[in-house]
Amino acid sequence: MREEVLRRIRARDWAPGAAIPTEEALAGEFGVARATVNRALRELAEEGVLERRRKAGTRVALHPVRKATLDIPVTRLEIEGRGQRYGYRLLAEDRDEPPPAIASRLGLAKGAALLHLTALHLADGRPVLLEDRWLNPEVLGRAAPDFHAVSANEWLLTHVPYTTGDIGFSAANASAAEARLLEVAEGAALFVIDRTTWEGERPITCVRLAHAPGYRMQTMV
CATH class of the missing domain: 1.10.10.10 (Winged helix-like DNA-binding domain superfamily/Winged helix DNA-binding domain)
Structure with a gap:
């Protein structure tokens, strides 16, 4: 075909x-x-x-171009692939109405409640990634996972297929809260990935990933 x-x-x-x-x-x-x-x-x-x-x-496409292939990595495997010991901490989990900017990105009506997760990923005992995620509870099914035991990143990639999404990259200076969690100086340069995914017309998740200094992303062309 x-x-x-x-x-x-x-x-x-x-x-x-x-x-x-x-x-x-x-x-x-x-x-x-x-x-x-x-x-x-x-x-x-x-x-x-x-x-x-x-x-x-x-x-x-009006102007076909060669695009880079960017797969969403399982953070645990990415860290272990570098020969480092992986660690994970769920910092917060609650249900709340997302900020208007998040609701707009996911195409949600005012008043919709999402699962809000904040987690920290570690390599050899040091924090390297702060994850701030809004998750559509409809994608969890009847047997909701224990996000204390497995990260939302890993569970979603192994259980919920996505069909489309958007992704943005930026640099940001660490806020006081981010600096404390990532154990870096306030104002340190962070590599930030903002990603939103859908399964057909159903929104899955909107996540902000703040990487500590030293992170290197690889892709294929």
Whole structure:
């Protein structure tokens, strides 16, 4: 199916900027499961051939570009992969209405209650990552995990498939609270990742990851 989609794009059956048929229509045409279509279109979007927008469908990219592949890592495996001993502490867990900026990013109506988790990840006993996460409780299912025993990062990546998301990178100076938790000087430069993910139309989570100085992110091109 992937090859046929590429053929139609190259033949200009689907011109740059044009909307392509829905996943349901393509699944019916090719006689495959919708999940197969979703996977093929997602891969082509990651390669820059297609542009996918939540609630706006899928279009042929106007200016195809080669995109970097960025997988969401399991923090525990990332730390252990560096030969370091992993540690984890859940600092806070409660249900609350998210700030307006978070609710807007997740497309939630005013008054929606989310699970708010704050956690610290450690390498060889030293704090290296402060995680501030808002989580849609609907994705937890009947058997809600014990986030004291497993991080939300690891549980979500092994239990809840995401279909789309957005991610931002920035530098920030550590606040007094962040400096205390990460054991760095107030005002120290932190590498910050802001990420939001969805499963179809259902929001999953919005998380702010503040990495202590020295963190190095790797990706593939």
